[in-house]
Amino acid sequence: MAESKVRKKPVGKMLLMGVISVALYALLLSKQDVINGYIGQGGMYAFLPIATAFIFSFVHGSFTGDFWTVMGIEAAKKKKEVK
Amino acid sequence: MHDIANAAANFINLDTANIIYLFLVGFVGGLVSGFIGSGGAFVLTPAMMSMGVPGLVAVASNMCHKFPKALIGALKRAKYGQVDVKLGIVLGISAEAGVLYGAHIQEGIKKSFGEAGSNLYVSTAFVIILAIVGGFVLLDAWKTYKSGNSNAEEKVTKLAKWVQSINIPGTMVYFKSINAKVSVLFTIPLGFATGMLAATIAVGGFVGVPSMIYVLGAPSLMASATELVIAFVMGLGGSFKYALSGLVDIRLAMIILAGSLFGIQLGAIGTTYVKPFMIKVVMGSIMVTVLFSRALMVPVYMSQLGLITEIAADTTKMLKSVSYGIMIFALAMGAFIVLKAMWQGRREQRLAAQEALGHSKV
Numbered sequence: 001m002a003e004s005k006v007r008k009k010p011v012g013k014m015l016l017m018g019v020i021s022v023a024l025y026a027l028l029l030s031k032q033d034v035i036n037g038y039i040g041q042g043g044m045y046a047f048l049p050i051a052t053a054f055i056f057s058f059v060h061g062s063f064t065g066d067f068w069t070v071m072g073i074e075a076a077k078k079k080k081e082v083k
Numbered sequence: 084m085h086d087i088a089n090a091a092a093n094f095i096n097l098d099t100a101n102i103i104y105l106f107l108v109g110f111v112g113g114l115v116s117g118f119i120g121s122g123g124a125f126v127l128t129p130a131m132m133s134m135g136v137p138g139l140v141a142v143a144s145n146m147c148h149k150f151p152k153a154l155i156g157a158l159k160r161a162k163y164g165q166v167d168v169k170l171g172i173v174l175g176i177s178a179e180a181g182v183l184y185g186a187h188i189q190e191g192i193k194k195s196f197g198e199a200g201s202n203l204y205v206s207t208a209f210v211i212i213l214a215i216v217g218g219f220v221l222l223d224a225w226k227t228y229k230s231g232n233s234n235a236e237e238k239v240t241k242l243a244k245w246v247q248s249i250n251i252p253g254t255m256v257y258f259k260s261i262n263a264k265v266s267v268l269f270t271i272p273l274g275f276a277t278g279m280l281a282a283t284i285a286v287g288g289f290v291g292v293p294s295m296i297y298v299l300g301a302p303s304l305m306a307s308a309t310e311l312v313i314a315f316v317m318g319l320g321g322s323f324k325y326a327l328s329g330l331v332d333i334r335l336a337m338i339i340l341a342g343s344l345f346g347i348q349l350g351a352i353g354t355t356y357v358k359p360f361m362i363k364v365v366m367g368s369i370m371v372t373v374l375f376s377r378a379l380m381v382p383v384y385m386s387q388l389g390l391i392t393e394i395a396a397d398t399t400k401m402l403k404s405v406s407y408g409i410m411i412f413a414l415a416m417g418a419f420i421v422l423k424a425m426w427q428g429r430r431e432q433r434l435a436a437q438e439a440l441g442h443s444k445v
Contacts, residue, residue: 025341029097032334036094042329049147049331050323056337057151057344064344065159068352075163075355076432 014066021060028052094332095135104130105335106342108414109148113343115417117156117350119366120310121288123343124149125373126414128285129407131335140332143325145285147336150318152343153311159351160308167260167305170295171312173267174274178287178313179320181278189282199387206384209284209377216293217370223297224363233358236302243300260295260305273298274313281317288314289370292362303362304354353421356428361420369417376409 028035038045068074108130112123124145131141160166193201227233239247247263255264273294281287288310295306325331354362379402386394394402 025337028334028337032097035333039326039331039333040093040329042327045329046323046326049326049333049336050319052333053147053151053322053336053340056340057155060341060344061151061155061158061348064348065155067345068348073349073352075352076428 009070010066011070014063014070017059017063017066021056021063024056024059093137093140093330094334097334097338101134102338105338109339109342110346111342111414111418112339113152113156113346114350114353114421115346115365115369115414116152116288116311116314116343117159117347118307118353118421119288119362119369119417120292120307121286121314122369122417123414124285126410127339129410133407136332136335139325140330141335142285143322143330144332144335145339146318146325147322147331147333148339148343150315150322151340152347153314153318155344156347156351157308157311157315159348160311160354163308163351163355165304165308165354166312167258167301167309168312169256170258170260170270170299170301171309172316173256173270174277174291174295174309175313175316177271177274178278178281178291178317181275181280181287182282182317182321183278184275185279185282188279196388199384203381203384203388205283206377206380208280210374210381212280212284213289213370213374213377216289217367217374219297220293220363221367221371224360224367227360227363233360237296237359239300240297242298246298247300258299258301260301260309261299263300265299269298277313278317281321287317289366292366296363303359307354307362307366349425350421353425353428356432357424361424365417365420368420369413372413372416373410376406376413379406379409 035048039048105127108123108126112127115122127145127148128138128141131144132138136144157166157171161168189201189204192204196203227237243261246269247261247265249266249269250264251266251268254266254268256267256270257264273291277287277291277294280290288307291313292303292306292310295301295309296303301309322331382391383394383399383402385391386399
């Protein structure tokens with residue numbers, strides 16, 4: 001059966017990362033005045049936006065990657081030869 | 084407290100329509116950059132400014148979405164074996180120096196010739212560079228298409244062969260994408276030029292990717308994937324520099340990132356379905372279209388500087404709208420070509436699989 005070869009789709013992981021991602025965005029937008037207040041000062045607070053960007057990219061990036069896999073959109077089976 | 088009040092003036096009120104718009108432009112920009120290694124910034128920065136975001140905050144926030152996006156894109160394409168991390172880092176560091184120098188030149192021009200002078204410089208650079216490089220890339224893609232050899236391995240240019248043949252002891256580094264040793268005395272100016280262009284017109288990849296292909300001899304797929312590493316290195320350094328002055332609006336950056344991470348994953352997947360010359364088709368088409376957008380604005384800035392007779396306010400407004408419209412069209416067109424190529428690739432693969440299944444049943 002061809003079906004047995006199909007890898008299991010990461011639905012659980014996608015949902016978990018999706019929920020964390022939504023929570024992060026809700027937090028960012030609900031506390032935007034406080035967060036921007038700190039970030040707007042610059043100086044040592046410069047680490048804040050950089051760290052935020054890394055955290056969001058990890059969580060949301062993992063979610064979006066799994067999202068397309070769950071939707072059935074994956075890389076070509078026979079990879080292009082790129083030397 | 085005074086600082087906080089000042090900083091707050093930099094950050095606009097976000098409404099739902101703005102959030103949705105940034106998310107969508109982020110998605111389309113991400114899709115294109117996942118495929119060609121860069122793009123999106125030329126629409127995102129003016130889009131933010133049209134919402135009332137100050138220019139520098141728009142540039143800073145765009146940069147702060149660019150590096151995490153490029154990171155995810157680079158990781159994804161590394162899985163497909165398309166990334167040359169060493170080349171990306173070597174070019175990225177010299178690009179960082181180019182960004183600093185480019186920004187310095189910009190400041191000097193602004194001081195001497197004002198806002199209009201700076202805009203004229205940016206637009207002229209845009210038109211000249213995009214006309215030469217974009218025209219060349221598109222012509223090359225067209226030649227490949229016409230030759231009927233679009234499946235064949237890409238030819239290394241004469242220039243790249245010459246660059247690879249030069250041996251300067253103590254400066255030679257092996258790069259896997261080129262599969263040869265190249266002197267860093269060649270890569271440093273290329274990275275520097277990429278950075279300078281990024282500081283001037285916000286899209287360094289328009290020089291970075293073609294130079295990796297035509298000057299160094301890297302295959303298109305690897306060049307566009309490696310550009311993501313350059314964008315990460317450059318974007319991280321640039322974001323930190325702007326963040327030190329408190330100019331990053333993290334809300335804008337993260338909303339754009341929300342859309343662009345959906346897009347970049349899809350664009351990266353798309354590269355596994357298409358023929359390599361499609362990278363050149365998408366990149367060249369966008370470059371040549373954006374060129375017209377900037378060219379329309381050149382007379383406006385020239386009139387503001389008093390170099391030509393004054394242009395009526397209504398005409399200026401119309402030119403600005405048309406110019407912005409062309410930029411959105413350029414990005415949408417790029418996304419359309421990517422999606423169409425990917426759709427065709429998936430269809431061909433499905434048909435081939437069905438055919439194989441049919442054969443095995445016989």
